Amino acid sequence: MIKRIIEISNPARLSLKNRQMVVDREGFESVSVPIEDIGVLILDHSAIAHTQGILAACSENNVAVLICNARHLPGAILLPIEGNSLHSKTIAQQAQITEPTRKRLWQEIVKAKICEQANVLLNAKVDNHPLPAYVKMVRSGDPDNYEAQAARIYWQRLFGKTFRRDPDGFGINILLNYGYAVMRAAVARAIVGAGLHPSMGLHHHNQYNAFCLADDLLEPLRPAVDRKVYELCKRLPDEPALTPESKRTLLETLGVDCTINGQRLPLMTSLHHYAANIRKAICDGQKRVEIPAL
Known part of the structure; x- marks a missing residue:
């Protein structure tokens, strides 16, 4: 069963009762959701209160x-310290990953990302671009930085020549930022469930980033968000904004069907297969890595 993504954006009190998250709002009847059914919980209001018990149950x-912060973008993520029975062993193996394995995995991630970007442009009826050729040219570790070369072409073809990707921007950028942040949290959750540590990346490395591996694995999934944002922009008559309706549409991204290991699965479910494949490549030397494809 696909896990639920729940966003709370009004004043509320969250508590735990009989393994259920109970949401109390003034003037409304209490609502309860089984904790085991929740995959991602988004708290987007400064007047939300919660008990320690509900956070502990989420962790378990x-x-x-x-x-979320004042801009209504996720600013912090709470994840369990241990999500797998072989956590210590897996972390030790992850810390000893060889450079050839690291570069090979990054090559596969970049190829998958550019391939998905090409599919988004195809869906948007944009052709005459070199992205399909770039996929075949990516070498181990992507020393030629085809990821960046593809991105420059991709953004201008998708959103126009004046568009600039800005993590602090508004309009289209704020929709992308919200979608990426939610996807990043879902990826981090799958990573922890596979016994890996989200801070120990393959390509991304920053001592101040606790989610380097999540950012690595997020890359080929970004185009799924891009497609949703493109579809939103086509429907919206005015400047895109982060509204309850647009957030609802972006959260639907985790429910879209994708292909992995020869199966069609919801993207949220496929993330666990994806993280497990990365763990096998790191710990067991598995050569082939399956990445979700839309």
Whole structure:
């Protein structure tokens, strides 16, 4: 069963009762949801109160809890310290990953990302671009930086020549930022469930980033968000904004069907297969890595 993504954006009190998350709002009847059914919980209001018990239950059930900032973008993620029975062994093997394995995995991730970007442009009826050729040219570790070369072409073809990707921007950028942040939390959740540590990346490395591996594995999934944002922009008559309706549409991204290991699965479910494949490549030397494809 696909896990639920729940966003709370009004004043509320969250508590735990009989393994259920109980949401109390003034003037409304209480609502309860089984903790085991939740995959991602998004808290987007400064007047939300919660008990320690609900956070502990979320941790025990590998629920990613996102706390949003004043711009309504996820600013913090709460994840369990241990999500797998072989956690210590897996972490030790992850820390000893060889450079050839690291570069090979990054090559596969970049190829998958560019391939998905090409599919988004195809869906948007944009042709005459070199992205399909770039996929075949990516070498181990992507020393030629085809990821960046593809991105420059991709953004201008998708959103126009004046568009610039800005993590601090508004309009289209704020929709992308929200979608990426939710996807990042879901990826981090799957990583912890596979016994890996989200801070130990393959390509991304920053001592101040606790989610380097999540950012690595997120890359080929970004185009799924891009497609949703493109579809939203086509429907919206005015400047895109982060509204309850647009957030609802972006959260639907985790429910879209994708292909992995020869199966069609919801993207949220496929993330666990994806993380497990990465763990096998790191710990068991598995050569072939399956990445979700839309």
